[in-house]
Amino acid sequence: QVQLMESGPGLVQPSETLSLTCTVSGFSLTSYNVHWVRQPPGKGLEWMGVMWSGGSTDYNSALKSRLSISRDTSKNQVFLKMNSLQSEDTTTYYCARDEATVAPYFDYWGQGVMVTVSS
Amino acid sequence: DIQMTQSPTSLAASVGESVTITCLASEDIYGSLVWYQQKPGKSPQLLIYGATILEDGIPSRFSGSGSDTQYSLKINSLQPEDFASYYCQNGLSTPYTFGAGTKLELK
Secondary structure (H helix, E strand, O other): OOEEEEEOOOEEOOOOOEEEEEEEEOOOOOOOEEEEEEEOOOOOOEEEEEEOOOOOEEEOOOOOOOEEEEEEHHHOEEEEEEOOOOHHHOEEEEEEEEOOOOOOOEEEEOOOEEEEEOO | OOOEEEEOOEEEEOOOOOEEEEEEEOOOOOOOEEEEEEOOOOOOEEEEEOOOEEOOOOOOOEEEEEEOOEEEEEEOOOOHHHOOEEEEEEOOOOOOOEOOOEEEEEO
């Protein structure tokens, strides 16, 4: 069955770089898009960026200077790297699948990984 | 960027009642509107996409409507499991912005 699972450090020092991995199963990264979405505690959802099935990426302009998304199709993994972390980056990070060819919608989500930025 | 304005921010209702949540896009999104439900401590769950298309497995008491910039999610005959937060999302163009959410609480 379709599954997505985020993994990464729970604690990151301020100004350092966050590295997260989304490991997927039950579908191919070359057929589906994978998005990253984050949610601060008690707040709403923010779309961060996407790894398109063809291998290109798009980013939220608010994060673009700090964010990088890549993948390893042989390992069924999508990676997120974000540098210069600050306290406002303390949030739960989700990866989500999208199969739409025209207008995306996220039909499967990972369970999320909570990241705290603190010294 | 397309801004999504969702209302109300919170809503109290009773089991069996019907409620409507609205989402206003800052520009025409041509029906590319998605609704999610999120329960505390859980990931969002897809309810409706393309403004009106019910995701497989979602009860028919959920329905979506709207066009251009104005969209609505209606929940008929509220069930205990429906008390959650609801988010709309722009599915037209990046960034795929979300509304701020509506928290549906039990009256």
